[in-house]
Amino acid sequence: MLDAAFFRRWMTTTAASVDREAARLTELDSAIGDADHGSNLQRGFTAVAAALEKEPPTTPGAVLALAGRQLISTVGGASGPLYGTLLRRTGKALGDAPEVSGEDLARALGEGVAAVGRLGGARAGDKTMLDALIPAAEALGTSFAAGREAAEAGALATVPMRARKGRASYLGERSVGHQDPGATSAALLIDALARTAREAA
Ligand code: ADP
Ligand code: MG
Numbered sequence: 001m002l003d004a005a006f007f008r009r010w011m012t013t014t015a016a017s018v019d020r021e022a023a024r025l026t027e028l029d030s031a032i033g034d035a036d037h038g039s040n041l042q043r044g045f046t047a048v049a050a051a052l053e054k055e056p057p058t059t060p061g062a063v064l065a066l067a068g069r070q071l072i073s074t075v076g077g078a079s080g081p082l083y084g085t086l087l088r089r090t091g092k093a094l095g096d097a098p099e100v101s102g103e104d105l106a107r108a109l110g111e112g113v114a115a116v117g118r119l120g121g122a123r124a125g126d127k128t129m130l131d132a133l134i135p136a137a138e139a140l141g142t143s144f145a146a147g148r149e150a151a152e153a154g155a156l157a158t159v160p161m162r163a164r165k166g167r168a169s170y171l172g173e174r175s176v177g178h179q180d181p182g183a184t185s186a187a188l189l190i191d192a193l194a195r196t197a198r199e200a201a
Contacts, residue, residue: 001099001100001101002060002099002100002101002102002105002197002200003060003098003099004056004057004058004059004060004062004063004098006060006196006197006200007060007063007064008052008056008057008063009196009199009200010192010193010196011045011048011049011052011063011067012049012052013192013195013196014045014048014188014189014192015045015046015048015049017188017191017192018038018041018042018045018185018188019042019045019046021038021184021185021188022038022039022041022042023038024038024184025037025038025041025181025184025185026038026039026181028178028179028180028181028184029181031178032163032167032168032171032174032175032178032180032181033166033167033168033181034167036077037077037079037181037182037185038181040075040076040077040079040080041075041079041083041185043074043075044070044071044074044075044079044080044083045071047070047071047073047074048066048067048070048071051066051067051070052066052067058098059094059096059097059098060091060094060097060098060099060100060105061091061092061093061094061095061096061097062091062096063091064087064088064090064091064094065087065088065091065092067087067091068083068084068085068086068087068088068089068090068091069084069088070084071083071084071087072084072085072088078120078166078167079129079182079185081119082116082119082120082129082182083129083189085112085115085116085119086109086112086113086115086116086133087112088112089111089112089114089115089116090105090108090109090111090112091108092111093107093108093111093112094108102140102143102144102197103141105140106137106140106141106147107141109133109136109137109140110137110138112137113130113133113134113137116129116130116133117130120165120166121165122164122165122166125161125164126161126163126164126165126169127158127161127162127163127164127165127168127175127180127183128158128163128165128166128180128182128183129180129182129183129185129186130183131154131155131157131158131161131180131183132151132152132154132155132158132183132184132186132187132190133151133154133186133190134154135150135151135153135154136148136150136151136154136186136187136190138150139151140190140193144193144194144197144198145194145198147190147193147194148187148190148191148193148194150190151186151187151189151190151191152187152191154183154186154187155179155180155183155184155186155187156179158179158180158183159177159178159179160176160177161175161176161180162175162176163175163180166182168180
């Protein structure tokens with residue numbers, strides 16, 4: 001079972017990984033966006049880590065709700081409200097249970113991913129974070145490792161896609177041939193989850 005400490009480690013592992021990969025995320029965003037995705041998420045997850053340390057929530061749902069609120073209030077770009085909604089909605093679906101199973105988390109994340117789709121109006125194949133998140137949430141029902149692989153494959157699969165949502169969609173055909181920054185950061189989020197689970201085992 002996964003407790004609040006597990007979810008706090010997931011978030012701090014994500015923060016470290018975003019720090020490490022910030023330059024790469026910004027470089028991807030410079031090709032098809034406005035070169036701020038790395039710094040946006042760095043600011044957001046630094047705030048998440050600080051808030052979790054200041055007043056550590058005691059349930060998995062509350063950890064994700066707090067993280068989501070921080071992302072919404074600190075990230076200016078489109079990705080802030082979208083990731084914030086993902087985590088808040090996932091946290092809400094987990095309710096106030098002190099511990100949840102991997103299957104509970106996979107199901108809750110599926111609800112979070114659906115909420116991102118409703119908020120941003122994007123679907124699979126539009127070259128957004130959803131192209132990593134949708135397959136990941138589905139594969140997490142099997143295992144954390146499967147979820148990680150699906151997210152990574154989903155991010156790579158955005159390269160030949162033409163962007164239909166977000167800033168990259170303004171480029172039309174010229175968005176083809178570049179990996180989507182948000183799908184790339186979504187793969188980092190799921191990779192951090194899989195690593196946290198492996199370390200806890
Ligand atoms: P901004 O585009 O405002 O500069 P970021 O650079 O932080 O924000 O984030 C860009 C990423 O956000 C994109 O790579 C894409 O994955 C994601 N994104 C943008 N619009 C949408 C949308 N409508 N639905 C889902 N994801 C989106
Ligand atoms: Mg940007």
